Amino acid sequence: MNSQGTTAILVFANSAKEDLANKSIPKGEQLFDVLTKTTLKKAKNTGLPVFHFSDKDQVGATFGERFTNAIATVFDKGFSNLITIGNDTPHLKTQHLKHTANQLALGKTVIGPSIDGGFYLLGLQKSNFEVAEFQNLPWQRFSLYHQISLWLQEESSELIKLPVLQDLDNERDLHSILSFSFGLSSTLLLLIIGLLIRNRSLFYAKQNFSTLLPNSFLYNKGSPVVSFI
Structure with a gap:
C-alpha cells in the first residue's frame, strides 16, 4: 500500500x-x-x-x-x-x-x-x-x-x-521544555526564555542569553525522547 x-x-x-x-x-x-x-x-x-x-x-x-x-x-x-x-x-x-x-x-x-x-x-x-x-x-x-x-x-x-513528549499548556511546561532543550531552534528557545523573564518566573533571568543557546546548554541533561529515529 x-x-x-x-x-x-x-x-x-x-x-x-x-x-x-x-x-x-x-x-x-x-x-x-x-x-x-x-x-x-x-x-x-x-x-x-x-x-x-x-x-x-x-x-x-x-x-x-x-x-x-x-x-x-x-x-x-x-x-x-x-x-x-x-x-x-x-x-x-x-x-x-x-x-x-x-x-x-x-x-x-x-x-x-x-x-x-x-x-x-x-x-x-x-x-x-x-x-x-x-x-x-x-x-x-x-x-x-x-x-x-x-x-x-x-x-x-x-x-x-511513540515516545512520550512534553506539550505546552502553561508556564510550568515552558520550564520543562528548557530542561530538554536539545533539538529546539534558537528562535523558539529565545521566545520561551523571553516569556519566562517577562513573567518573572525564570530564576536565572539575569543570565546572558548566549549561555542559553543550543551550543551552551550546560544545564541540559538531554531528553531520551528527542533522539527517536
Whole structure:
C-alpha cells in the first residue's frame, strides 16, 4: 500500500489569539504563532497532504465535537489513514510523522503520549474511526490517554506507541521544555526564555542569553525522547 496516496495529516491548532485566551501562558501569542508555523512546516516536509483546522474552521460546541468533526471531514475527502497533531509539542519531528505513515500503511494504529496524560499524535485508520465513540472520549482530562488507548486496542489489530513528549499548556511546561532543550531552534528557545523573564518566573533571568543557546546548554541533561529515529 502506498501511504503517500492514502494518508493525510490533520493539524488541529487554533489561532494564536485563541490559544492565548485558552492557555495559561501570558503574552504567548508570538510563541503560539511560531509553534503553528513550525508544526505546519514539519508536516509539509513529509510530502503528505496537510489540512490545518484552526478555530475558524472547526465545527461543534465542545472540543470533542470539533476534533471529531475535523477528522471526519478529512476522511470524507477519500483518505484511508489520518495522522492528527496539534501545534504545542516542540519536540515533534517530521520523522515521527513519516514513521506513523509507514505504520498506518501496514494496517497499524499509532499514538504519541503526552506527559500530561493526553496525546500529541494519533494515527488512525478510517475503518477504526467511530464518530459517536470517539466524540464521547474524556477529552481534555488526565485519563484521556488511558481511555483512548483502551478504545484503540479494541478497534485496531495493533497499537504502536511513540515516545512520550512534553506539550505546552502553561508556564510550568515552558520550564520543562528548557530542561530538554536539545533539538529546539534558537528562535523558539529565545521566545520561551523571553516569556519566562517577562513573567518573572525564570530564576536565572539575569543570565546572558548566549549561555542559553543550543551550543551552551550546560544545564541540559538531554531528553531520551528527542533522539527517536
